Amino acid sequence: MNFRAIQAIYYFEMSRTARTIWQSIVSPVLSTSLYFVVFGAAIGSRITEIEGIAYGAFIVPGLIMLTLLTQSTMNASFGIYFPRFTGTIYEILSAPISGIEIACGYVGAAATKSIILGLIILATSWIFVPLHIAHPFWMLTYLVLTAVTFSLLGFIIGIWAEGFEQLQIIPLLIITPLTFLGGTFYSIGVLPPFWQKIALFNPVVYLISGFRWSFFEVADVGHGISIAMTLLFLVICLAAVWWIFRTGYKLKK
Amino acid sequence: MPNIISIKNLSKTYASGFRALKGINLDIKRGEIFALLGPNGAGKTTLIGITCGILQPTGGSVTVDGHDIINDFRAARSLIGLVPQELHTDAFESVWATVNFSRGLFNKPKNPAYVEKILRSLSLWDKKDSRIMTLSGGMKRRVLIAKALSHEPQVLFLDEPTAGVDVELRKDMWQVVRELRDAGVTIILTTHYIEEAQDMADRVGIINKGEIILVEEKAELMHKLGKKHLTLYLQQKLDVLPPALAAHALTLSPDGTELIFSYDTQAERTGVTRMLAAVGDAGIRFKDLQTQQSSLEDIFVGLVSDRS
Numbered sequence: 001m002n003f004r005a006i007q008a009i010y011y012f013e014m015s016r017t018a019r020t021i022w023q024s025i026v027s028p029v030l031s032t033s034l035y036f037v038v039f040g041a042a043i044g045s046r047i048t049e050i051e052g053i054a055y056g057a058f059i060v061p062g063l064i065m066l067t068l069l070t071q072s073t074m075n076a077s078f079g080i081y082f083p084r085f086t087g088t089i090y091e092i093l094s095a096p097i098s099g100i101e102i103a104c105g106y107v108g109a110a111a112t113k114s115i116i117l118g119l120i121i122l123a124t125s126w127i128f129v130p131l132h133i134a135h136p137f138w139m140l141t142y143l144v145l146t147a148v149t150f151s152l153l154g155f156i157i158g159i160w161a162e163g164f165e166q167l168q169i170i171p172l173l174i175i176t177p178l179t180f181l182g183g184t185f186y187s188i189g190v191l192p193p194f195w196q197k198i199a200l201f202n203p204v205v206y207l208i209s210g211f212r213w214s215f216f217e218v219a220d221v222g223h224g225i226s227i228a229m230t231l232l233f234l235v236i237c238l239a240a241v242w243w244i245f246r247t248g249y250k251l252k253k
Numbered sequence: 254m255p256n257i258i259s260i261k262n263l264s265k266t267y268a269s270g271f272r273a274l275k276g277i278n279l280d281i282k283r284g285e286i287f288a289l290l291g292p293n294g295a296g297k298t299t300l301i302g303i304t305c306g307i308l309q310p311t312g313g314s315v316t317v318d319g320h321d322i323i324n325d326f327r328a329a330r331s332l333i334g335l336v337p338q339e340l341h342t343d344a345f346e347s348v349w350a351t352v353n354f355s356r357g358l359f360n361k362p363k364n365p366a367y368v369e370k371i372l373r374s375l376s377l378w379d380k381k382d383s384r385i386m387t388l389s390g391g392m393k394r395r396v397l398i399a400k401a402l403s404h405e406p407q408v409l410f411l412d413e414p415t416a417g418v419d420v421e422l423r424k425d426m427w428q429v430v431r432e433l434r435d436a437g438v439t440i441i442l443t444t445h446y447i448e449e450a451q452d453m454a455d456r457v458g459i460i461n462k463g464e465i466i467l468v469e470e471k472a473e474l475m476h477k478l479g480k481k482h483l484t485l486y487l488q489q490k491l492d493v494l495p496p497a498l499a500a501h502a503l504t505l506s507p508d509g510t511e512l513i514f515s516y517d518t519q520a521e522r523t524g525v526t527r528m529l530a531a532v533g534d535a536g537i538r539f540k541d542l543q544t545q546q547s548s549l550e551d552i553f554v555g556l557v558s559d560r561s
């Protein structure tokens with residue numbers, strides 16, 4: 001293993017984050033806080049409790065997931081797409097590093113950033129609503145697994161994309177809607193039975209449900225199923241990355 | 254093993270279907286400076302890209318110090334430094350950060366003293382904290398050289414390193430290259446300034462349309478193909494070449510004011526003395542004379558245009 005190379009890429013990416021702190025940390029935290037104010041305080045006060053939990057608290061895990069998913073994908077996809085766009089990828093390709101090591105560097109940095117963001121949002125939400133985390137271990141497990149999985153997905157998108165538009169299209173057209181429909185703001189139990197069945201095809205439902213369970217011990221689907229689905233998604237992304245590097249897909253002409 | 258790079262039957266067809274390399278066979282000797290010359294689009298960058306791991310070969314194989322570039326890519330790539338033709342840089346990074354980044358990528362421990370030495374030798378030391386986007390084109394080119402040298406490569410590929418670099422710095426740059434060669438580094442360079450290849454290279458390879466058409470020791474090449482011309486500027490115009498001079502390799506210029514004698518400088522007897530004596534005997538007087546050696550450029554242009 002070329003650990004120094006992984007480290008070099010990781011620090012490179014983290015210093016990019018530090019350089020763009022307003023865009024990468026401050027703005028997502030701010031926009032999530034706006035959701036708290038609008039949905040938690042303003043509208044939430046008129047909504048009755050969901051499964052015994054105040055609405056303001058109920059949406060916290062969903063909002064953290066929303067940020068985690070979109071930021072992981074956006075950040076990781078940009079991280080690898082940008083050197084492809086500017087041509088500096090030549091150096092990565094000519095260095096003695098394997099594809100897996102390249103992925104470790106980029107995905108590791110993107111995931112770290114998302115985890116930091118998730119924790120900041122969690123801390124911020126404490127200002128707005130009283131929170132109790134029933135299973136801190138599982139909470140962190142979901143946080144890390146989701147950050148890594150969606151950073152991998154972002155990495156794949158960054159390799160696939162042929163322009164800045166394509167880079168944005170998957171987060172905007174797929175991930176954001178799936179997150180909103182996946183129970184960020186409601187329990188899928190409130191949906192009509194038919195739509196509940198449809199919702200189960202949405203992978204984000206499992207992530208949010210499991211994550212919310214680690215806070216409040218209430219879930220749309222069983223915790224075991226949630227964790228299994230999260231791991232399955234991780235494995236699919238890992239396999240895709242492995243395949244990309246094995247075939248040189250889009251990285252090497 | 255005298256050859257540090259061995260390229261066998263290498264071919265490359267791009268996704269567009271374009272055959273950029275057509276079965277290249279080429280050996281690079283350890284410690285030499287090899288100049289790869291060829292017109293635009295000949296396949297130089299493609300050949301370098303495959304050897305460095307940036308492009309995928311369609312067929313054939315390349316080994317670097319005995320390591321296959323695909324099966325044993327770590328060992329092969331560790332030995333290689335690449336200065337690409339295009340100025341690909343991380344605009345927002347500082348010079349210092351980007352050079353150290355390269356060193357890390359190649360799995361070398363931090364060594365600030367060494368990096369400082371490189372930056373100084375490339376006159377970049379006072380720019381070490383500048384963001385790359387604030388540098389001029391020639392400075393960026395030198396940053397790329399510094400990056401390539403940062404991990405102490407055994408083989409250095411320079412794909413048009415002097416494009417856009419001013420005369421003064423170009424000299425400095427070649428000085429750096431000579432020092433590297435003296436330290437045992439093998440250097441493969443491409444350039445469109447053929448006089449540079451003529452000055453620097455030990456061997457020259459000419460590539461055209463994806464095929465190597467010639468590989469030769471530079472001295473040998475100059476010897477074989479290098480002709481010298483001696484021009485006599487006549488005092489009086491001649492209408493025809495006097496028959497007495499027909500035995501010599503003389504031609505009369507169209508306007509009749511110059512006699513041109515072509516000879517091989519490396520030959521035992523060049524025939525200059527006999528020719529001059531014969532000219533004197535024929536009663537031809539000249540007011541001046543000049544000799545001219547054909548350059549690598551003439552040779553190159555001759556070879557490439559022959560084939561196309």
Ligand SMILES: Nc1ncnc2c1ncn2[C@@H]1O[C@H](COP(=O)(O)OP(=O)(O)OP(=O)(O)O)[C@@H](O)[C@H]1O
Nearest residue numbers: 253267269271273292293294295296297298299300
């Ligand atoms: N990605 C690509 N897809 C299709 N064709 C390509 C690609 N890259 C290069 N080529 C073609 O391959 C040929 C060789 O290109 P290459 O860059 O190796 O030439 P070169 O000898 O380095 O030329 P130059 O002196 O201009 O740098 C050219 O005809 C070029 O158009």
Ligand SMILES: [Mg+2]
Nearest residue numbers: 297298338412
């Ligand atoms: Mg080129």
